[in-house]
Amino acid sequence: MARAKRVKEIVCDYLEVEYPTMHPKMSPLEPEIMKMSWQTEKNFVDCGVFAMRHMETYTGKHVSKKEWDSGLSKESPEQDKELVELRYKYLSKILLSDINLAKGEMMELLEKYEKMEPEKKEECKKNAETKINDRLNKKY
Incomplete structure (x- = not known):
């Protein structure tokens, strides 16, 4: 408190x-x-995603936890999937925003990616996932 x-x-x-x-x-x-049904005990990396979702779904009115629906499940593999989807959503909105100075570069990379063979796309996804996991597990 x-x-x-x-x-x-x-x-x-x-x-x-x-x-x-x-x-x-x-x-x-x-x-x-507030105690919210979607609170987590084991997830220490998605605070930014939760904050974005809260800003997106909170109306500013005084609501009880039963009335506020963030659209997130309780901590579970299902919630993990929802958080991945939200990461994609927020990332794409940020990268493709008109105020992003690197938007042109992002669009070029997206066009290159769209032209790749499916196998190459899958390899890129795996490499990106490995890099992300390495960063998350890195001790500072």
Whole structure:
């Protein structure tokens, strides 16, 4: 709970400077840590994906955990599949966004990939998966 209170303090400091009329509305509120059915105990790498999904599905209204549907399953192999799909979704949106300075380069790479033989595509996927797993397992 201490972290939640610290985040609230930081947000309130920001509001006080940037949106002074919002500060008095936020400062008396107490943070509430929601228990969500899709919370995980073993997944320590997808916090960014969860954050994106929360921003995508949270309406800003006070809702109970029963009312808020993120579309994610409980921690399971099914949830793992959903997270992979969301990674693809968010990655493609970021890479192909008009504000991405490297969009042209990404489009060229995509066109090259689309022209590859199926075997070569599969090899590229395996190589990418290996690189990703190596990075995730690397100790810093």
